[in-house]
Amino acid sequence: MKNTRQAAATVALIACAIGGAATAHAQTRPLEGWKPPAQREADPAKRIPPVSTPAPVARDATAPQARDAAAPRTSATGNPPAAPMIHAYEIPAPAPAPEARQAHVESRGGFFVGAKGGRGWVYDDVDQSTRELNAGYRWQAGSVTLIGIELARGELGAKTEDGFFVDDVDYASIGVNARFNFGRTSPVYALVRAGYWAAEEKGDDAMDVDGGYFGLGLGVDVNRHVNLGLTYTNYVYFDSYYWDAGYYEVNRADTLMLGAEVRF
Known part of the structure; x- marks a missing residue:
């Protein structure tokens, strides 16, 4: 009976030792987690193409601002921000060059009528009063140039000089003229005129003469329709007069x- 108890105790001791060893061996082995089953090939009709991942963008380490701008940001809700809005602005057309702005010049051409008064000389040292009416038309021939035609009718008044009486002279002329302003915006201009003229002296020994004339002038435009000017004109003709106890050749008048x- 004693032997049986000892044998039972020995078997229990051996069982406990084997159980403890098994427990220790189990604790030294790593725990294996659950693994999903191997993925099977999908149905060809339901295959989804793989999503390509964009290649990483190289960033310059020396540009922190660009690096921060390139880094993705998330909103407070954790979602990526919406795409930035692009504002389109209308770009104004470039201003025209000064030459282009001044390309359009107000036309100063048109009909004109004028009246003049001053002094005239048919004989040397004989100063006569003179007056003239003229009319014509001018065309714009450039930004500062006007060219036209003119008609004129004038008179030199009679005068007594050193006991001698000088008859008055009527004259008429037809010719061309040109005006040149000193700049596109300058009101000051120069005038050139030339043409044919004929004159008739009144009195008992009246005679008729004719020839050509040439004149220069300087003036200023008061506005688009009115101008003032000073004009010198030389009239050339060929004839002779009995003057101062002899024949005096008169070939010009001024x-x-x-x-x-x-201007209209």
């Missing part, structure tokens, strides 16, 4: 007149 002109 006038210097100040006048006003109205």
Whole structure:
């Protein structure tokens, strides 16, 4: 009976030792987690193409601002921010160059009528009063140039000089003229005129003469329709007069007149 108890105790001791060893061996082995079953090939009709991942963008380490701008940001809700809004602005057209702005010049051409008065000389040292009416038309020939035609009718008044009486002279002319302003915006201009003229002296020994004339002038535009000017004109002709106890060859007459002109 004693032997049986000892044998039972020995078997129990051996069982406990084997159980403890098994427990220790189990604790030294790593725990294996649950693994999903191997993925099977999908149905060809239901295959989804793989999503390509964009290649990483190289960033310059020396540009922190660019690095921060390139880094993705999330909103307070954790969602990525919406795409930035692009504002389109209308770009104004470039201003025209000064030459282009001044390309359009107000036309100063048109009909004109003028009146002048001043002094005239048919004989040397004989100063006669003179007056003239003229009219015509000018065309714009450039930004500062006007070219036109003119008609004129004038008179040199009679005068007594050193006991001698000088008859008055009527004359008429037809010719061309040109005006040149000193700049596109300058009101000051120069005038050139030339043409044909004929004159008739009144009195008992009256005679008729004719020839050509040439004149220069300087004026200023008061506004678009009115201008003032001073004009010198030289009239050339060929004839002779009995003057101062002899024959005096008169081949020219001169006038210097100040006048006003109205343009339409």
